Amino acid sequence: DAKTTQPPSMDCAEGRAANLPCNHSTISGNEYVYWYRQIHSQGPQYIIHGLKNNETNEMASLIITEDRKSSTLILPHATLRDTAVYYCIVRSNTGKLIFGQGTTLQVKP
Amino acid sequence: GAVVSQHPSWVICKSGTSVKIECRSLDFQATTMFWYRQFPKQSLMLMATSNEGSKATYEQGVEKDKFLINHASLTLSTLTVTSAHPEDSSFYICSAITGDSSYNEQFFGPGTRLTVL
Numbered sequence: 001d002a003k004t005t006q007p008p009s010m011d012c013a014e015g016r017a018a019n020l021p022c023n024h025s026t027i028s029g030n031e032y033v034y035w036y037r038q039i040h041s042q043g044p045q046y047i048i049h050g051l052k053n054n055e056t057n058e059m060a061s062l063i064i065t066e067d068r069k070s071s072t073l074i075l076p077h078a079t080l081r082d083t084a085v086y087y088c089i090v091r092s093n094t095g096k097l098i099f100g101q102g103t104t105l106q107v108k109p
Numbered sequence: 110g111a112v113v114s115q116h117p118s119w120v121i122c123k124s125g126t127s128v129k130i131e132c133r134s135l136d137f138q139a140t141t142m143f144w145y146r147q148f149p150k151q152s153l154m155l156m157a158t159s160n161e162g163s164k165a166t167y168e169q170g171v172e173k174d175k176f177l178i179n180h181a182s183l184t185l186s187t188l189t190v191t192s193a194h195p196e197d198s199s200f201y202i203c204s205a206i207t208g209d210s211s212y213n214e215q216f217f218g219p220g221t222r223l224t225v226l
Binding site: 036038041042043044045046049087094095096097098099100101102 | 214
């Protein structure tokens with residue numbers, strides 16, 4: 001499974017957009033990019049996923065570069081409840097999700 | 110989204126005893142479930158893949174005789190930590206894939222915190 005690289009931590013002001021980057025330069029053609037988040041002492045929560053097109057749902061937007069070597073998760077209007085560890089994961093056809101260290105997003109008032 | 114439950118949510122046991130953790134998909138059938146372990150301030154580590162009706166597949170370095178996994182039905186997988194020791198204290202999380210395609214969404218349970226005294 002392809003590895004991902006994320007910054008260990010980021011801050012964001014409440015109400016502003018949070019842009020979380022992820023590098024996955026070794027991703028192969030049939031591997032999806034998934035984003036999950038984990039609030040302290042809870043199970044991970046699914047956010048969004050994509051293959052090559054940009055995706056948007058009620059939680060976030062996912063922007064994938066044309067070469068698919070990187071992506072950005074966008075939370076359009078961050079709230080204090082969005083404070084969590086965000087994981088970018090490249091998922092292969094085995095279905096496994098291999099978690100990296102993620103980005104700890106701190107939303108500040 | 111689909112709901113995955115775990116029971117118990119927390120457990121404290123004495124060293125040397127065995128502990129069973131249940132993972133249930135409440136509103137869908139899950140051919141495949143996964144078990145993870147998470148130590149404080151660390152990321153989730155995949156332990157094993159549990160397939161209904163067949164033996165679990167363990168990740169490298171995970172002792173299959175210590176962490177017994179049974180996936181007896183399409184809605185239930187159990188993880189038994191045998192002869193638990195303090196170093197087994199951790200947050201155990203399961204997940205389940207909806208349907209039978211590995212590309213289907215994967216939903217996580219709330220986790221079980223195990224403390225071994």
